[in-house]
Amino acid sequence: MQTKEFRIKWGMVIDIDKCTGCGACMVGCQVENNIAPMTKKDPYNYLQAITKDRDDASNKLRTMTWMNVYELTNGEKFPNHEVAYLPRPCMQCGNPACVPVCPVIATDKNEEGGIVSQIYPRCIGCRYCMAACPYHARYFNWWDPLWPEGMDKVLSPEASVRPRGVVEKCNFCHTRFMTAKEEARINGEDPENLAEDAYIPACARSVRPVPSPSAI
Amino acid sequence: MEERKASKRCGGVLPFFIGFLLSCIIGWAVIPPLFYQEVEQPLRFSHQVHVEGQGMYCDSCHYFREDGSYAGFPSIQQCAECHYVDDPEYVMEAIVEQVGEDYEAVLDLPEEEMPEALVELVMSGEERDRKAELDYLVKFAIPGKEIPWLNYQYQPDNVFFSHAAHQNLVIADLKEMEIDLDGVTVSKIEEIEESDQNCDLCHLKGIATNDTPPPFERNIISGYSKMTMKMWQCERCHAQMGQVNACYVCHK
Known part of the structure; x- marks a missing residue:
């Protein structure tokens, strides 16, 4: 199969043997990327008496988890029961199945670095890409994002929020990549030739010790 | 003869042209300005007083932080x-x-x-x-409040603009630039006005030395600024400079 080649390709390796399924990477991802917790009641909906409640996080078909930890078991009873955990971000495929199916080119893999982009205002919400993705790494916004009172204060400027009706997915913490390039530029380094750990996505950062303050 | 009479009854082509002209005027000149609301800055800040009067430099207030990000508006500190x-x-x-x-x-x-x-x-x-x-x-x-400056160059939150990447642009070079991209020639951008300061490429002309800041023109529907750079302008310049126009170069 033909893959798109780039001079620079960012990648992440996950040691599945070490994963204990703690879910810290999922939390790190949600905080970094402004993924709203799902709430049943909408205080801004003045027609609550005649409308149905929103889905809450118990409906796993409609939750947003750009980074999702799957639990894999052999289905046996104790003592033969074995379990493994599989964290699943967007795989940033070499030849992504989601890209050619998009009718509006809202998703593409065309930037040096090899990250599959998703432009939310451009997305029309047809969900063709979700059907095409073999990893179920894409999510549709069934509801407008809503942060409980006070929690909106911790929104990150690093990721734009998505409205109802568009598809979103892991962007490999792309803003961290951009800020790493900015820092390189101001320090007179080549932004196209960053060090291997110049930028680390939030999921990986939240489960590994911080080496030095300057590398955060 | 019958047809001629019919056309005379409707007044001929003149009313049509008047109507056409009127709708053009309404469509181009009358309606578009109704979508913009002029909002004054919270404070009459005079760049002239600070730059020419006090001899301050641009980077006294607008400077790069150590991590490469740009401190746009100064804080009250x-x-x-x-x-x-x-x-x-x-x-x-x-x-x-x-x-x-x-x-x-x-x-x-x-x-x-x-x-x-x-x-x-x-x-x-x-x-x-x-x-x-x-x-x-x-x-x-005195009350210790930050000044809610209005940013003429305000961009939607899914745009990532890096001042660091653009700080060494020279307008004079840009005017001369003409490149060939696989047979498609990206021609010179004629309408760029000459200026010593490359900030003028995107920011309001002469803002660095003006006395009274002009009002901010806000789109009443989207809330965006009328005076900001549009995506096609970013893309054109990127193409002209031989830079990539991939989505994630500017979007987040």
Whole structure:
């Protein structure tokens, strides 16, 4: 199969043997990327008496988890029961199945670095890409994002929020990549030739010790 | 003969042209401005007074941080490096004593009737500058509030603009640039005005030395600025400079 080649390709390796399924990477991802917790009641909906409640996080078909930890078991009873955990971000495929199916080119893999982009205002919400993705790494916004009172204060400027009706997915913490390039530029380094750990996505950062303050 | 009569009854082509002309005028000149609302800056900040009068440099307030990000608008702490209020609580008490809890009402008084503690903080000479400075002191510096500047170059939140990547652009070079991209020639951008400062490429012309900031033109539907750069302009320049136009180069 033909893959798109780039001079620079960012990648992440996950040691599945070490994963204990703690879910810290999922939390790190949600905080970094402004993924709203799902709430049943909408205080801004003045027609609550005649409308149905929103889905809450118990409906796993409609939750947003750009980074999702799957639990894999052999289905046996104790003592033969074995379990493994599989964290699943967007795989940033070499030849992504989601890209050619998009009718509006809202998703593409065309930037040096090899990250599959998703432009939310451009997305029309047809969900063709979700059907095409073999990893179920894409999510549709069934509801407008809503942060409980006070929690909106911790929104990150690093990721734009998505409205109802568009598809979103892991962007490999792309803003961290951009800020790493900015820092390189101001320090007179080549932004196209960053060090291997110049930028680390939030999921990986939240489960590994911080080496030095300057590398955060 | 019958047809001619019919056309005469409707007045011929003239009413059609008048109607056409009218709809063009309404569509192009009358309706579009109705979508924009002019909003004044919270403060009459004069670049002229600070740059020409006080000899300040652009990067005294607008500078790069160590991590490469850009400090666009200065915070009131930075303003306080010159406009220092030694004891804001004392000045506030003096104002409240004079006009009551609604401290901003002190600005309606003539300067002679204002509390001494406030007037002695003003450094400007000319009357209108003194008025602007008093505005700054009473509304922001003394109560310790940040100034909610309106950003003419405001971009939607899914745009990532790197000042660091654009700081070495030279407008004169840009005007000469013409490149061939696989047989498609990206021609020179003629309408760029010559300027020594590359900030002028995107920011308002002459903003760095103007005396009264122009009003911010806000789109009443989207809330975006009329004066900001549009995506096609970013893309055209990127193409012309041989830079990539991939989505994630600018979007987040």
